[in-house]
Amino acid sequence: MPEWLSRIDETVSGLTLPSSVWGLLFVVGAILAAVLLHGLLFRLLLRRTAGRQSLTAGLLRRARRPIRLVFVLTALAFSVPNVRLPPGLDRFVQQGALVLIIVLIGWTLILLTGYFTERSLRRHRLDIEDNLRARKFITxxxxxxxxxxxxxxxxxxxxxxxxxxxxxxxxxxxxxxxxxxxxxxxxxxxxxxxxxxxxxxxxxxxxxxxxxxxxxxxxxxxxxxxxxxxxxxxxxxxxxxxxxxxxxxxxxxxxxxxxTASVIGSVFWYLDYTVPVAAVREKLTELVTSNPRWDGNVVNLQVTETDRETVTLRGLMSARNSPTAWDLRCEVREAMVEWLQREYPEALPRQRGELSILGDARHGARATGNRNGETS
Missing domain, CATH: 2.30.30.60 (SH3 type barrels.)
Incomplete structure (x- = not known):
């Protein structure tokens, strides 16, 4: 035992508390001192590295808590062998120190993995148009x-x-x-x-x-x-x-x-059989090509379905990504409806009915003859 610890042991031996209790208090004091020392050192180091993005600064900020655990383990390694602890407590402290060392190793591995992962992720951006490679790597x-x-x-x-x-x-x-x-x-x-x-x-x-x-x-x-x-x-x-x-x-x-991030969007119109498909196709091309959301790849119009009352026109248009394609579809759909209302209102969906005037005239003639016969 060092000389200064022997003096402390001789001093406290005359007091009412057993030396083992004083040894326990000494261990607790060493742990508290290690925590305080760690806090002071890291406060100074963090001030010097504030705002820096270097490898050392990043590792230092992430390793603050694991290094605190290193300070505690150092305090235990220094104090426990040089004092007398209550019976059975020294073994408990040794067991706890071993568990803390294992936890420290695992914790350090997790922090290092996370740090180097984030540094690698900074080189790839998702806010660009063609981000397929970035999405692959990040995922x-x-x-x-x-x-x-x-x-x-x-x-x-x-x-x-x-x-x-x-x-x-x-x-x-x-x-x-x-x-x-x-x-x-x-x-x-x-x-x-x-x-x-x-x-x-x-x-x-x-x-x-x-x-x-x-x-x-x-x-x-x-x-x-x-x-x-x-x-x-x-x-x-x-x-x-x-x-x-x-x-x-x-x-x-x-x-x-x-x-790829680019997608093809579709818009459907359900119109009357009198709709001029060629004029609608030309108007669709004009609306899509003049829209800044279009990526310059796909624009097309086809008749995809017919039923008893309407024909179905499907317009295709491409965009850089799905949110842009959604906005493009909504804008083209609205503009086409306004154009049809203004230029070809008869092409909008409507229901037809048939009225037979000849049949009504014959029915009326028979009714008149019957009335005349009854009168005579």
Missing amino acids: QLRVLRRAVDILIVLVTAAVALMTFESVRQYGVSLFASAGVAGLVVGFAARPVLSNLIAGIQIALTQPIRIDDVVIVEGEWGWVEEIFATYVIVRIWDWRRMVVPLTWFIEQPFQNWTRE
């Missing part, structure tokens, strides 16, 4: 990162629990039996494992990506975020639909932006 990296985080947490928790003798014996007996208990544990872990496997499948095969336009359960929206066990779909009216990851592996759905 793959985010999903894999969350899968790695889950694995790190599970491994860290398992290793920490295995440091306890009772848990280790239970685990050995569980693996040795491999009976009903193993089936129960496997059944309980099935949702977590199935979603984890589904996340890895989505990251590799990518049936959906961040910012994809999808139709799920009849709802049209964007893939806003992909988490470890579920997907957030932002519906057009700002609602959010929460869908399990396994749903996108097991169920069919529509993905409008699987290959």
